[in-house]
Amino acid sequence: MTEAFIEKENKEIAHQYKELLRISYQTLTDEDKKLIRAAFDTAVDAHKDQRRKSGEAYIFHPISVAKIVAAEIGLDATSIAAALLHDVVEDTSYTLDDLERMFGETVAKIVDGLTKISSLKKDKDVSLQAENFRKMLLTLNDDIRVIIIKIADRLHNMQTMDAMRRDKQIKIASETLYIYAPLAHRIGLYNVKTELEDLGLKYTEPEVYQDIFTKIKESKEEQDAYINEFTRVIQDSLDKENMDYDIKGRPKSIFSIRRKMSKQNISFDEVYDKFAIRIIYRSDKENEKFLAWKIYSVVTDHFRPNPTRLRDWISSPKSTGYEALHITVMGPKGRWVEVQIRSERMHEIAEKGYAAHYKYKNADEKEEQGIEEWLNRLQEVLENQTVNAVDFVEQFKLNLYSKEIFVFTPQGDLKSLPKGSTPLDFAFSIHTEIGTHTRGSRVNNKLVPLSHVLKSGDQVEIITSDNAKPNVNWLDYATTARARAKIKSSLKDEKKLIAEDGKAILTRKLKAQKIPFNENTVNELVAHFHLKTSLDLFYRVGIGKIDNQSLKEFASSRSNALVSYIKRKISKKPEVNHDLNKDEITANYDQLVFGKEEDELEYKLANCCNPIPGDDVFGFVTVNEGIKVHKMDCPNAIQLQSNYAYRIIQAKWVDSSQQDFKAVIKLNGIDNIGLVSDVTREISSNMHVNMKNINFESDDGIFNGRITVVVKNNATLIKIINRLKKINGIDKVTRE
Numbered sequence: 001m002t003e004a005f006i007e008k009e010n011k012e013i014a015h016q017y018k019e020l021l022r023i024s025y026q027t028l029t030d031e032d033k034k035l036i037r038a039a040f041d042t043a044v045d046a047h048k049d050q051r052r053k054s055g056e057a058y059i060f061h062p063i064s065v066a067k068i069v070a071a072e073i074g075l076d077a078t079s080i081a082a083a084l085l086h087d088v089v090e091d092t093s094y095t096l097d098d099l100e101r102m103f104g105e106t107v108a109k110i111v112d113g114l115t116k117i118s119s120l121k122k123d124k125d126v127s128l129q130a131e132n133f134r135k136m137l138l139t140l141n142d143d144i145r146v147i148i149i150k151i152a153d154r155l156h157n158m159q160t161m162d163a164m165r166r167d168k169q170i171k172i173a174s175e176t177l178y179i180y181a182p183l184a185h186r187i188g189l190y191n192v193k194t195e196l197e198d199l200g201l202k203y204t205e206p207e208v209y210q211d212i213f214t215k216i217k218e219s220k221e222e223q224d225a226y227i228n229e230f231t232r233v234i235q236d237s238l239d240k241e242n243m244d245y246d247i248k249g250r251p252k253s254i255f256s257i258r259r260k261m262s263k264q265n266i267s268f269d270e271v272y273d274k275f276a277i278r279i280i281y282r283s284d285k286e287n288e289k290f291l292a293w294k295i296y297s298v299v300t301d302h303f304r305p306n307p308t309r310l311r312d313w314i315s316s317p318k319s320t321g322y323e324a325l326h327i328t329v330m331g332p333k334g335r336w337v338e339v340q341i342r343s344e345r346m347h348e349i350a351e352k353g354y355a356a357h358y359k360y361k362n363a364d365e366k367e368e369q370g371i372e373e374w375l376n377r378l379q380e381v382l383e384n385q386t387v388n389a390v391d392f393v394e395q396f397k398l399n400l401y402s403k404e405i406f407v408f409t410p411q412g413d414l415k416s417l418p419k420g421s422t423p424l425d426f427a428f429s430i431h432t433e434i435g436t437h438t439r440g441s442r443v444n445n446k447l448v449p450l451s452h453v454l455k456s457g458d459q460v461e462i463i464t465s466d467n468a469k470p471n472v473n474w475l476d477y478a479t480t481a482r483a484r485a486k487i488k489s490s491l492k493d494e495k496k497l498i499a500e501d502g503k504a505i506l507t508r509k510l511k512a513q514k515i516p517f518n519e520n521t522v523n524e525l526v527a528h529f530h531l532k533t534s535l536d537l538f539y540r541v542g543i544g545k546i547d548n549q550s551l552k553e554f555a556s557s558r559s560n561a562l563v564s565y566i567k568r569k570i571s572k573k574p575e576v577n578h579d580l581n582k583d584e585i586t587a588n589y590d591q592l593v594f595g596k597e598e599d600e601l602e603y604k605l606a607n608c609c610n611p612i613p614g615d616d617v618f619g620f621v622t623v624n625e626g627i628k629v630h631k632m633d634c635p636n637a638i639q640l641q642s643n644y645a646y647r648i649i650q651a652k653w654v655d656s657s658q659q660d661f662k663a664v665i666k667l668n669g670i671d672n673i674g675l676v677s678d679v680t681r682e683i684s685s686n687m688h689v690n691m692k693n694i695n696f697e698s699d700d701g702i703f704n705g706r707i708t709v710v711v712k713n714n715a716t717l718i719k720i721i722n723r724l725k726k727i728n729g730i731d732k733v734t735r736e
Contacts, residue, residue: 009057013044016063023067025074025352032077039081039103046092054163061156062087068152072192074352079145082110086149089115113146114153148187154180155192158199167645173203174642188320191351197255204641205258205633212254215268223249223275229332230277237298238279243291245281250340252276262633265734276338280347288343289314292325295341303329306336314346316406316456319416321349408459417454420479424450427462428483435483436490439465451477469494499535502542509541509548513555528554592629594619594651603627603651609634610736612661614714619649653713660710662692663717664736667705670729671698676705678727683709683720706736 017040021028028036043062050058066083069075081103088094089111096115100108158176161169177200184193202209227249238245252274260271279299283291292314299305309328317323323346331337342350404416407426417425423443428435440463441448454460470490478484506525507517515521522534529546531537540546594601603619609631611617616632620640629651630637641648667679676696683689693708711717717735724733 013057013059013063016060016067020063020067020070020080023071024077024080025071026076028077035077035081035103036084039084039107042094042102043084043088046088046094050091052160052163054160058087058091061160064156064159065149065152068155068192069149072155072352073148073152073189074348075145075148078106079110079149082107082114082145083149083152085111086114086153087118090118110145110149114149117146117150144187147183148189151180151184151187151189151192151196155196155199158196158203161199161203167648169203170641170648171645173200174638174645176200177204177638178642186320188322188349189352190322194253194255198253200638201255201258204638208258208633209254212257212268216251216254216257216274219274223251226332226335227275227277230337233302233332234299237301238295241294241298243281243295244283245279245295248278248280250276250278265732272336273338276340278340278342278347280342280344283343285345288345292341292343296325296327299327299329299339299341303331303337305329309338316414316416318404322346323349405454405456407454407456410459410461418480421454422451422477422479423448423454423460423462424474424478424487425480425483426454426460428478428480428486430462432486434462434464435486436470437464437466437468439463439468450474495535495539498542499538500542502538502540506538506541509551513551515555525554592617592619592651593654594627594649596650598652598654601627603629606630606634606636608636610663612663612711612714612717613653614717615653617651617653619651620644621647621649660690660712663709663711665707665709665717665721665724665733666736667703667707667724667730667733669703669731671701671703672729675703675727675729679705679707679724679730682723682727683707689716689720 020040021033021036026032040063044059047058047062052058052061062084065086066080069083070080085099085103085107089096089099096108096112099111154176157172161172164172176196181193181196181200184190184196198209227247231247235247252271257268257271257274260266261268264270279295281291281295306328309326311324311326313322313324313326323342325341326338327341328336328338405419405421407415407417407421409415409430415426415429417429423441424435424438427438427441438450441450441452442461442463443452443454443458445459445461470487472491474487475484478487510517510521522537526532526534526537529537529540529550531540537546592601592603593599594603601619604625604627605611606620606628611629611631611634617629618632618637618641619627619629622628627649630640634640669675676694680691680694683691690710691707692710694705695707696703696705709717709720711720721733721735724730
């Protein structure tokens with residue numbers, strides 16, 4: 001590297017530092033600037049000999065993370081300093097003691113939390129990987145800034161992944177969609193969440209991303225013209241009311257558009273809400289609510305609202321702190337338009353998450369309670385060791401993305417719960433003791449079953465009894481991770497107590513049959529009754545399910561029991577046919593090739609997405625069933641690529657002329673005479689394709705059809721679908 005290049009690089013580093021101070025959301029004092037300067041100098045010194053894969057100096061990465069923390073998320077000087085230093089302990093000769101001595105305990109603690117997350121073993125086993133995720137979230141207990149800086153770190157890594165290998169890009173992007181985007185959403189960092197999702201899609205489905213990105217670009221001019229037309233109509237009325245406001249158009253994210261297209265089986269042009277209109281007004285805290293409804297009144301004077309689409313998050317803010325009024329109105333040219341009404345304060349909280357509360361918090365700090373309450377709740381679930389780690393990750397994700405309802409306690413306090421919650425979920429959200437002793441519930445003063453689904457505005461009262469305790473049916477009624485974890489824990493404790501009694505009973509009964517009570521006998525009994533563990537055996541004896549008669553039958557067949565057990569064990573192993581003709585196998589599996597060497601291997605097609613020749617696919621090495629082939633856009637693809645990257649192998653179709661494949665076509669439209677014969681003629685006569693099954697149902701003039709066809713490849717299937725779309729009366733044709 002030349003001296004001129006190094007000098008230019010040093011100038012850019014100095015420029016980036018000044019930029020960091022300039023864009024900081026928080027007002028920085030002289031003390032703050034000194035702290036950031038010291039952290040900056042330490043980071044520059046620590047990383048001076050390091051470079052990233054792209055070739056640029058490594059220091060640009062911590063500076064970029066600090067800029068995200070300062071501007072996008074809006075955290076304080078302590079967080080900015082910790083972001084600058086986040087890789088110092090892991091990658092350089094500086095120690096945690098050095099940082100504590102130089103920057104104090106708080107910065108050192110945050111950097112320590114970040115170092116622990118980075119050093120978590122990227123385990124190949126999904127259950128251990130899920131356990132690592134649980135450990136990562138446990139760092140929230142130390143300081144939530146650890147997780148927020150980690151999200152910023154992941155965002156910058158996602159922004160600069162172009163120089164990486166394709167397999168690494170898919171692994172990191174899938175993990176981002178699986179874990180980091182939901183975390184950002186839950187903490188209230190909506191802008192960061194949106195960017196993480198879009199970048200995740202860019203690397204997991206690049207063609208889809210690029211296609212939607214191009215179409216958004218092409219439609220931007222038309223979109224801007226529509227926003228201007230909409231704005232003109234209400235501007236005069238708002239000006240007459242002397243409102244201080246801005247009106248902006250907000251495009252829907254690429255990831256959201258893709259999700260809607262997939263979920264509803266529609267094209268890009270059929271996504272009507274590709275943008276929303278935001279009205280951001282300036283107001284003091286006292287008049288915020290009044291002015292929001294005043295703007296609502298002005299908008300609905302000009303445009304007809306959809307009453308089912310009103311969302312009032314001003315009276316009842318989301319648990320993430322989000323406040324706004326959302327209405328959907330019929331805009332010009334007969335198009336539904338979402339209008340979001342927010343004060344400047346609400347807008348900053350929506351953009352920056354809880355960090356914005358520092359700027360606006362009241363003396364009683366009520367705004368801080370939401371995140372404190374969430375952290376306490378999360379902590380309880382995290383520390384509950386009875387919950388399987390993989391189940392925990394799935395439940396955690398479900399609870400992150402679920403919509404919220406707001407219900408009242410008998411005293412009139414407001415509680416936030418995920419949509420679909422029941423009185424049991426409500427009971428456990430109040431206190432574990434109330435949950436475990438629930439006997440019944442009243443909703444709006446009426447007795448309801450524990451399976452009753454709560455709605456926003458319900459007043460819920462829990463009836464308790466000292467004798468009441470959880471039973472296994474409760475797991476069918478509870479939906480939140482907290483309630484389910486507590487119920488499972490309680491059931492497990494009760495099962496252990498019953499099992500202890502059962503063990504004593506079994507010892508006595510075996511003695512009566514003159515059978516010794518030892519480990520071998522217990523194993524034989526477990527096998528004989530087709531159970532999994534000795535705990536299951538003792539429990540069943542304790543509740544009387546395994547009685548004297550059952551044990552007598554065991555005693556009489558005891559001589560054969562061990563043999564049967566061994567046979568069952570052996571039969572579980574896959575059988576190997578040594579007489580199999582190797583050439584015959586190869587001939588049957590020449591449709592796909594795997595890996596860089598394009599090897600021909602035995603495989604099965606996954607039932608979850610039914611790939612056919614021509615689809616973009618990947619191979620997944622299963623534990624018992626060899627290689628399973630999935631489509632790239634399979635619903636399970638992101639989870640598999642995130643959790644089991646080491647078991648993913650490249651796959652592609654090379655020759656599909658040897659084999660036929662089944663595919664299902666779904667149709668719907670307006671029913672008319674001769675439609676079925678038009679469809680069957682189009683498929684069988686013109687395309688020379690076999691139909692295996694055909695099913696049409698008509699309901700009040702609308703039909704739904706399902707046809708199973710046998711095709712050679714994806715190109716043929718696309719051709720059929722395009723031809724069917726042209727038949728008069730057919731509205732939609734999709735592949736299942």
